[in-house]
Amino acid sequence: MRILSRLAIALLSLSAVAGASSSVRADAAFDRWLAAQWPAAQAMGISRATFERETKGLEPDYSLPDLAIPGKPQKPGAQAEFVQTPAAYLSDKAIASYATRGRALAAQYRGQLDAIERRFGVPGSILLAIWARETSYGGAKLNYDALRVVATQAYVGRRKDEFRAEFLAALKILDEGHVRRAEMKSSWAGAMGLTQFMPTGYLKYGVDLDGDGTANIWTSVPEALAATASLLREEGWQPGKRWAYEIAVPAGFDCTEAEPAVTRPIAAWLKSGVKVADGRRIPPTAMKDPASIIMPAGPFGPVFLTPANYFALKNYNFADLYVLYVGHLADRIEDDRPFARDWQPIALVKTSDLEFMQKVLTREGLYAEKVDGKAGMKTRAALGAYQKARGLPLDCWPTQALLERMKGG
Incomplete structure (x- = not known):
């Protein structure tokens, strides 16, 4: 706790310096934290030379979302999946455009995709769709230094233990020479490559198709898609079956x-x-x-x-x-067909209001999940149980009218 307090003071003093947001000099506490990671790195077989080279001059990036710095409120990273309506997220125009490009890519990589499906059981269309959603078929720019991201999150993020494992895995990737540090770019959350793997996922699921000793998820389309297929097979993908x-x-x-x-x-x-x-x-x-x-x-x-x-x-x-x-x-x-039924325009209640609804449902024994302000399936089912218990019209949906009913007791 004293270390974090000194960190907060250091940040406050640096905030007056122009341009200090993400380039502030690493403080002594962070240096000590880095040094303390060596035994675990050594146990993973990471060389001292790699550890010294990659941590020398490494600085935390305090501009990242989802940090937990005392006295410095941080905005959590927002995922479109949780803040957009289905109609907005599942835009028919965007999906149709991606589908057109996907058909061209399916023809371009047909031989490799067929080989990946024979090996892992996952159709090429699923893999191409993940590539499109994750990085717009490689068009999205990943501008973050992956090692710096996971080090920052491991040091002062909200999920330190999880990201400490990612930090060590990132060092392992560099130590084994799979990619150069300058090319190991990621999203703000630390996900890397064409189909967005965390460092631990890369080490677990990476696939070397060409026998060069490296699973190249950064610039090799077949190897990035093979890694994705490897993960899906491990997670229970059933060959020859539909997704829905x-x-x-x-x-x-x-x-x-x-x-x-x-x-x-x-x-x-x-x-x-x-x-x-x-x-x-x-x-x-x-x-x-x-x-x-x-x-x-x-x-x-x-x-x-x-x-x-x-x-x-x-x-x-x-x-x-x-x-x-x-x-x-x-x-x-x-097969370029839209959904059989259209998405209707709907209004989402505010996150704070949905948290209130979840708390009411929890209090009444209808909901036992996390209070997170998200209208997931468990929340919607609990709302339906609330409606049934009170003889209300049943639609399992968090409307403003239902919110007002719950506020009224």
Whole structure:
């Protein structure tokens, strides 16, 4: 705690210096923290020469989001998946444009994509869609020094232990010579390469296709996509299966059942009145597969039947809108059809209001997850349970009217 206090004082004194935001000289406390990482680095087989070379002159970047500096409020990094409506995030215009480019890339890399699918079981269209979503097919600029990012987050971030592992992994990558420091660029959160891997993920899932001893996720499209396929296979991707089906639910469907904990065989959902809405045929071999139903916009948009591959994609990025974007874009690369049902315009209640609603639901024993101000599936199911308990119209959606009802007790 004394170290952080001295850090806060140092930052306050430096704030008056013009241009000091991200180039402030590292303080003695940070230098001591760096030195204390050597035993763990040594235990991982990192050479002393690499450690000294890469940490010499290394300075924290206090301009990064998601830090925890006493006396200096930090803005958390906002993910579009959690602040945009489904209609805005899943823009048909943007997806159609990416699909056109994706078809050209699928033809360009057909041989490599086919080989990756034979090895890992993941279709090329899924991998191309992830590449598009993560870095706009490599067009997004990653301007952060990855080592500096993960060192800063490990030193004064909100998830220090997690990022300490990433810092050590980044040193390991440099020590093994997989990439030069000048080329090891990342996002503000430390994710690297064409399909955005954290350093630990790179070490675990990187794939060397050309036998040069390096999994090049930075400039080699096939090796970046192979790493992504490697991760998805590890996370349970089932070859030959779909990621989801767009469906129509029967009148009076209980929206509290639209969450991952409620699973039934696909055949059972169909028997209950669920119908496939996107024209795709469900093969007989998939009828026994367990699946859940999700309603990302409640009653105001498409509804989906989600088998195991949907949740494998969630292990790449936990946000449901991200998974829908990737899955739908993959479908559009193969067959350029929009969703069967349009996304309707909806208003999102403010984060603080949704936190209030989650606290009410928690108090009433209807919600046991994190109070985070996000309208995830668990929150929406709990809202539906609240509506059912009070005889309110059931839509499982955080409307302003429901907020006012909850404020009234």
